[in-house]
Amino acid sequence: MIFEKRKVPLMFFVGMVFLYFPFYYAQYSPNPTAVVLATILFALVYCSLFYTDHKLYSMLAWFYLIGYIAVMSFWGNLQFSLFIYNLSNMLGWYYKENRPTYRTVSYGILLLAIILWALFGPVPFEMRVFALVIHFFGLALLIFSWIETKREALQQRLQEQNASINLLLAENERNRIGQDLHDTLGHVFAMLSVKAELVQTLLDHDQIDQAKKEVADLQTLAKDSMQEVRQIVQSLKQHTVAEELQILQQMLDLAGVDLVVLGGEIAEQLSLPVQNKLAMVLRELANNLLKHSQASKCRMVFEKDQQELVLHYEDNGVGFAQLTG
Numbered sequence: 001m002i003f004e005k006r007k008v009p010l011m012f013f014v015g016m017v018f019l020y021f022p023f024y025y026a027q028y029s030p031n032p033t034a035v036v037l038a039t040i041l042f043a044l045v046y047c048s049l050f051y052t053d054h055k056l057y058s059m060l061a062w063f064y065l066i067g068y069i070a071v072m073s074f075w076g077n078l079q080f081s082l083f084i085y086n087l088s089n090m091l092g093w094y095y096k097e098n099r100p101t102y103r104t105v106s107y108g109i110l111l112l113a114i115i116l117w118a119l120f121g122p123v124p125f126e127m128r129v130f131a132l133v134i135h136f137f138g139l140a141l142l143i144f145s146w147i148e149t150k151r152e153a154l155q156q157r158l159q160e161q162n163a164s165i166n167l168l169l170a171e172n173e174r175n176r177i178g179q180d181l182h183d184t185l186g187h188v189f190a191m192l193s194v195k196a197e198l199v200q201t202l203l204d205h206d207q208i209d210q211a212k213k214e215v216a217d218l219q220t221l222a223k224d225s226m227q228e229v230r231q232i233v234q235s236l237k238q239h240t241v242a243e244e245l246q247i248l249q250q251m252l253d254l255a256g257v258d259l260v261v262l263g264g265e266i267a268e269q270l271s272l273p274v275q276n277k278l279a280m281v282l283r284e285l286a287n288n289l290l291k292h293s294q295a296s297k298c299r300m301v302f303e304k305d306q307q308e309l310v311l312h313y314e315d316n317g318v319g320f321a322q323l324t325g
Contacts, residue, residue: 002057008050012094015086019043021079022072029076042068046086050094059102066106078123081114085138091146111135144267154294161189162290165254171251187226191219202216242269244279248286255290257315263302267309278309285313293317 019039026035052058065087072080087107091097117123118131153325194220202211211285239247245261252259267278282300289295293318303310 002054003048003051006051012050013091015048015083015089016046018044018085020081021077021082025077031056035072035076036067042083044068049090062103063106066110070110070113074117074121078114078118078121078127084111084114084135088142088145089139092142092149096146096147096149098150111139158290158294161255165251165290168254188221188228191221193219239279239308240272240275241270241278242281244251244282250283250288252289257289257295258297260297260299261302266302266304267311270309278311281311289315289317293319 019042022035022039026032026039029035042065045064049058049061065083069081069083070085072083072121083105087103087110091103091107095103115132115135118128123131195214199214199218202208202214235295241264245264248262249259267275270278285300289298293315295315298315299313301312303312
């Protein structure tokens, strides 16, 4: 099928209000019926382009729109050139084309022809000024839409990149947890199995006292293992400054951000609870950098000022338009 059902934003159809002009001025045309039919076809073709990806139809429909605007502007009334806003709207916000294609090239040629006609054609002075102002403004809007869509695409790529980084970090963390549990619990379960078999053997030979001793060792081993597991779980919640900086280094490397850290050994002298809180601060700084700053370089400097630790942070990001708070 050439056409398919889609949800199209209303903004693309607002410009259809300009259809009033060709219908109104058709009565002054030598062939009113042709003007009305051509205008109705223009409206149908314009709307249909939002519901198809068929290449041949899209190209033919586009050139019909170009031809209609050219004929109505040069052989009718220059006011009809306002329909070019419909095309710029489609280029900037729907097709999002900012490179040479048959659409952008034909649009540029038509716009240039309209401007030259307004400058040198048999056009009243008021209409000449009106056309030039309106079309230069329309060109500015098109350029703005290109810049905005490029910014949105960049933002989308950053979000996808951040999502990939988060997945990689989560995978690394899972691997680390798995390795810790394997190293700890694997050894423990092996020891428990050997001890249990030894107890069973001692009981079979009525060596009760020795069996009790091995059971006591089993209890001690189980308690120690429980404590090690708790420490592993606790380590998932808390990071030292050195560990957090290592994680941030990996994360920012994946994002293409150069991280420079000076004086990190000063922060490592803090107590563990304080380091845990500082690690959370560092994590939040890195998250804000990736989400908002668009920076490629980052610098952290730790300094000791009497009884206080001072962290100097800077990056080459976009900054803030206005500081609040």
